Amino acid sequence: MAAIRFTNVGKRYSGGFDALTGVDFALESGEMAFLTGHSGAGKSTLLKLIMLMERPSRGQVQVGEHDLASLTRRNIPQHRRRIGVVFQNHHLLFDRSVFDNVALPLQIAGYDPADAARRVRAALDKVGLLMREKQNPIALSSGEQQRVGIARAIVHKPALLLADEPTGNLDPELSEGVMRLFEQFNRIGTTVLIASHDLSLIQRMRRRTLVLRGGRLVADGC
Numbered sequence: 001m002a003a004i005r006f007t008n009v010g011k012r013y014s015g016g017f018d019a020l021t022g023v024d025f026a027l028e029s030g031e032m033a034f035l036t037g038h039s040g041a042g043k044s045t046l047l048k049l050i051m052l053m054e055r056p057s058r059g060q061v062q063v064g065e066h067d068l069a070s071l072t073r074r075n076i077p078q079h080r081r082r083i084g085v086v087f088q089n090h091h092l093l094f095d096r097s098v099f100d101n102v103a104l105p106l107q108i109a110g111y112d113p114a115d116a117a118r119r120v121r122a123a124l125d126k127v128g129l130l131m132r133e134k135q136n137p138i139a140l141s142s143g144e145q146q147r148v149g150i151a152r153a154i155v156h157k158p159a160l161l162l163a164d165e166p167t168g169n170l171d172p173e174l175s176e177g178v179m180r181l182f183e184q185f186n187r188i189g190t191t192v193l194i195a196s197h198d199l200s201l202i203q204r205m206r207r208r209t210l211v212l213r214g215g216r217l218v219a220d221g222c
């Protein structure tokens with residue numbers, strides 16, 4: 001089954017701007033792909049449609065077995081729990097520890113604290129930051145902060161991992177490290193879609209790449 005399927009999707013923002021037009025693609029379950037294009041091409045808009053932060057103006061967006069048009073506002077938290085999201089600015093909270101930042105999605109979802117603690121430590125271990133759990137994220141380097149953001153995105157074992165410019169602030173070496181992490185999650189079955197305009201990084205990864213130009217999908221290949 002496709003993890004994500006867009007069928008003739010268009011998104012027109014209020015004001016009349018067409019951010020996406022006639023977008024068709026499917027990402028199979030277990031695939032890892034990049035989404036690229038110039039600034040304003042529609043990458044973030046496409047990710048927002050998957051997360052139900054925006055609704056399409058036309059066409060159909062399907063995530064797993066769900067046609068998102070059939071999900072109401074009440075279903076949105078449950079939908080988001082199936083997805084992990086990594087942002088460029090990782091949105092970490094600097095008034096709490098690394099551990100508490102990663103635990104946040106589990107707290108919101110009502111996990112038992114002991115179970116949550118086990119999962120948080122497993123996630124921090126995967127990104128190589130178990131020793132930093134008690135620190136405040138402000139004490140970490142930007143690469144480490146991004147890894148905390150990744151741990152938080154995968155702590156609830158989502159089937160689908162989305163990333164919006166996850167290496168935007170990182171130097172090439174740290175960016176490679178972040179990509180290796182995404183590859184690790186993909187190897188254990190997570191479907192991964194990464195929006196990025198770092199073309200040299202994308203070329204090195206040799207993965208399927210969807211290219212948007214002016215809101216249209218103009219290329220789809222390796």
Ligand SMILES: Nc1ncnc2c1ncn2[C@@H]1O[C@H](COP(=O)(O)OP(=O)(O)OP(=O)(O)O)[C@@H](O)[C@H]1O
Binds near residue numbers: 014037045
């Ligand atoms: N809420 C909104 N209302 C109106 N226009 C919007 C809104 N969000 C985005 N846009 C416009 O839609 C177009 C696509 O934006 P989007 O953020 O999806 O592009 P992007 O490819 O992610 O760009 P970047 O690489 O700069 O983040 C842009 O022209 C943007 O100005």
